[in-house]
Amino acid sequence: DAGITQSPRHKVTETGTPVTLRCHQTENHRYMYWYRQDPGHGLRLIHYSYGVKDTDKGEVSDGYSVSRSKTEDFLLTLESATSSQTSVYFCAISVLGEAFFGQGTRLTVV
Amino acid sequence: ELKVEQNPLFLSMQEGKNYTIYCNYSTTSDRLYWYRQDPGKSLESLFVLLSNGAVKQEGRLMASLDTKARLSTLHITAAVHDLSATYFCAVDNAGNMLTFGGGTRLMVKP
Numbered sequence: 157d158a159g160i161t162q163s164p165r166h167k168v169t170e171t172g173t174p175v176t177l178r179c180h181q182t183e184n185h186r187y188m189y190w191y192r193q194d195p196g197h198g199l200r201l202i203h204y205s206y207g208v209k210d211t212d213k214g215e216v217s218d219g220y221s222v223s224r225s226k227t228e229d230f231l232l233t234l235e236s237a238t239s240s241q242t243s244v245y246f247c248a249i250s251v252l253g254e255a256f257f258g259q260g261t262r263l264t265v266v
Numbered sequence: 267e268l269k270v271e272q273n274p275l276f277l278s279m280q281e282g283k284n285y286t287i288y289c290n291y292s293t294t295s296d297r298l299y300w301y302r303q304d305p306g307k308s309l310e311s312l313f314v315l316l317s318n319g320a321v322k323q324e325g326r327l328m329a330s331l332d333t334k335a336r337l338s339t340l341h342i343t344a345a346v347h348d349l350s351a352t353y354f355c356a357v358d359n360a361g362n363m364l365t366f367g368g369g370t371r372l373m374v375k376p
Binding site: 187191196197198199200201204206246250253254255256257258259260 | 299308354356363365369
């Protein structure tokens with residue numbers, strides 16, 4: 157158990173509404189990541205963080221923003237959810253280069 | 267841009283048989299990871315390969331890395347039903363940044 161908690165675990169939301177997913181870690185690791193997982197695409201990096209208030213874009217960042225005001229929390233926000241953002245979202249931390257994942261959030265945009 | 271390709275994407279095999287999953291990547295890296303994912307679950311770390319020629323074994327699974335060929339293999343020996351899962355390889359892109367293959371869904375039939 158890498159001490160990573162994602163919330164919520166499941167969410168259904170309407171198109172056009174804002175949504176925030178939370179990732180919490182208990183061990184003060186510097187690097188944190190948000191991935192999305194879709195059939196046929198594996199895991200794709202959305203955003204990552206290398207410290208408090210230090211974030212950068214990943215491969216599929218359009219439509220997403222992130223914030224990290226504390227070491228332990230990394231938030232992913234969908235400003236205006238679209239059906240194409242229906243996916244399973246995983247948060248991860250990096251320990252000596254190896255990624256450890258949270259349990260995932262299944263988001264459905266209707 | 268780093269690209270990671272796995273093949274096959276889907277593998278159905280009989281119990282007791284041997285098979286190999288391949289992971290090819292497009293740019294130089296000497297850090298490669300294998301993960302397992304059960305349906306509806308998170309990703310679990312299997313192997314960490316950190317140098318050319320690295321070989322790791324755990325039970326019926328053995329992973330190897332050839333950095334010159336930009337190839338990693340995951341070999342399954344005498345498959346059992348419990349190995350049914352999706353397997354992902356991931357390559358360290360630029361230090362603390364993983365790019366994932368599309369995954370290989372393995373189904374082991376009795």
